[in-house]
Amino acid sequence: MDTICPRSGHLTPNAGSGGLNDQTIGVTMESMHNLYLPKLPLLFQDLNLLLCVQVMHSQLPEHVRVVEMSMNDSWFRDTGPTFVIRNNASSNERLVHNIAAIDWSFNSYGGIDGGCYEDWSLDQLIARKVLEIEKTPRFPHSMILEGGSIHVDGEGTCLTTEECLLNKNRNPGLTKVQIEDELKAYLGVKKVIWLPRGLYGDDDTNGHIDNMCCFARPGVVLLSWTDDESDPQYERSVEALSVLTTATDAKGRKLEIIKLHVPGPLYMTDEEAAGLKQDGDAKARVPGTRLAASYINFYIANRAIITPQFGDKKWDAEAVRVLSLAFPDYEIVRIEGAREIVLGGGNIHCITQQQPI
Numbered sequence: 166m167d168t169i170c171p172r173s174g175h176l177t178p179n180a181g182s183g184g185l186n187d188q189t190i191g192v193t194m195e196s197m198h199n200l201y202l203p204k205l206p207l208l209f210q211d212l213n214l215l216l217c218v219q220v221m222h223s224q225l226p227e228h229v230r231v232v233e234m235s236m237n238d239s240w241f242r243d244t245g246p247t248f249v250i251r252n253n254a255s256s257n258e259r260l261v262h263n264i265a266a267i268d269w270s271f272n273s274y275g276g277i278d279g280g281c282y283e284d285w286s287l288d289q290l291i292a293r294k295v296l297e298i299e300k301t302p303r304f305p306h307s308m309i310l311e312g313g314s315i316h317v318d319g320e321g322t323c324l325t326t327e328e329c330l331l332n333k334n335r336n337p338g339l340t341k342v343q344i345e346d347e348l349k350a351y352l353g354v355k356k357v358i359w360l361p362r363g364l365y366g367d368d369d370t371n372g373h374i375d376n377m378c379c380f381a382r383p384g385v386v387l388l389s390w391t392d393d394e395s396d397p398q399y400e401r402s403v404e405a406l407s408v409l410t411t412a413t414d415a416k417g418r419k420l421e422i423i424k425l426h427v428p429g430p431l432y433m434t435d436e437e438a439a440g441l442k443q444d445g446d447a448k449a450r451v452p453g454t455r456l457a458a459s460y461i462n463f464y465i466a467n468r469a470i471i472t473p474q475f476g477d478k479k480w481d482a483e484a485v486r487v488l489s490l491a492f493p494d495y496e497i498v499r500i501e502g503a504r505e506i507v508l509g510g511g512n513i514h515c516i517t518q519q520q521p522i
Contacts, residue, residue, distance in 0.1 A: 170353060173464065173465035237285050237288045238281075240313070240515050242312040243271065243313050246295055263302075265303070266292070266302070267292075269306050269312075270308060276334060293305075299520070311373065313376075314373050315352070316379045317354060319383065320383045322383070323356070326372045327341070327362070329371045329372045362405075366456065367510070376511075377459070378409070385420070387491060388405060402424075406422065425460050427459055427480070428484075429477055431455070431475060433451070433453065438454075460488070462511065465519075469496045473507070474500060485497050
């Protein structure tokens with residue numbers, strides 16, 4: 166029996182997305198709904214889409230299933246379940262795919278030691294609720310882990326960052342070896358490639374991998390990059406490139422590395438900061454803060470790449486060009502105005518979660 170964690174876009178009939186929290190995602194809730202709701206039927210026309218939002222029934226076609234679910238924030242990638250597949254041989258020697266999911270523990274990206282918001286009690290229940298609705302076996306895990314902190318190739322290789330998974334505000338009682346052992350045991354991976362740090366400015370998540378590097382397909386990775394040596398991102402990209410250049414995947418292959426230039430830099434404006442509700446002990450959002458904007462934070466659907474666009478004409482266009490070459494059989498669907506999502510610290514990949522067949 167082999168257990169694998171499938172990569173995004175690998176036979177995914179269902180996709181999920183979370184609701185919004187105006188404490189971390191700004192401007193207005195209405196503008197977000199107006200921006201994305203009209204595009205959902207097009208983006209997911211071949212999927213059964215499950216939306217964890219509260220007032221959308223009248224605005225979406227019948228094949229989009231709306232589930233009303235209370236949550237503290239929108240990052241469904243991090244609070245939702247991580248699906249895995251176990252391949253069992255049947256009596257006639259055909260492989261049978263059994264789907265289950267992992268319900269990791271969640272502490273709002275650091276708990277009392279740097280967490281993003283003070284109440285995450287509802288977010289802790291998201292994965293369990295989704296799996297109850299889908300009638301999917303659930304494997305709870307006490308380890309703190311967000312879905313955006315890992316990327317897999319579906320063939321035994323996992324990408325992650327030391328900055329996040331080894332941060333003292335996640336699992337201080339676990340060593341690097343112990344964390345890697347848990348990833349191997351629960352995700353079915355054979356090899357973990359550790360990048361030192363994530364994207365510059367991704368302080369909320371402590372450097373999630375899904376802003377920094379991802380698999381385009383087994384053996385091929387996309388890496389956030391800048392040619393500007395004065396940009397703090399340059400040092401991070403170079404050190405990641407050094408690791409990836411010398412690494413091999415679980416199959417022993419050297420990695421092909423595709424550089425995907427970051428936008429901007431982009432910074433939060435006075436107006437944007439004013440549009441965010443600043444509550445309690447939540448991380449402050451102040452004008453001039455560099456936004457953790459990255460084109461790596463896209464979603465792979467079955468036939469489309471859903472990619473953020475930030476209003477940076479040069480690098481938006483370059484991202485579409487690079488992704489078109491990296492995914493020649495996929496339609497590149499641009500989400501204009503993704504800047505509004507990144508005000509909260511994440512983007513398209515962060516608010517979605519694939520569910521395999």
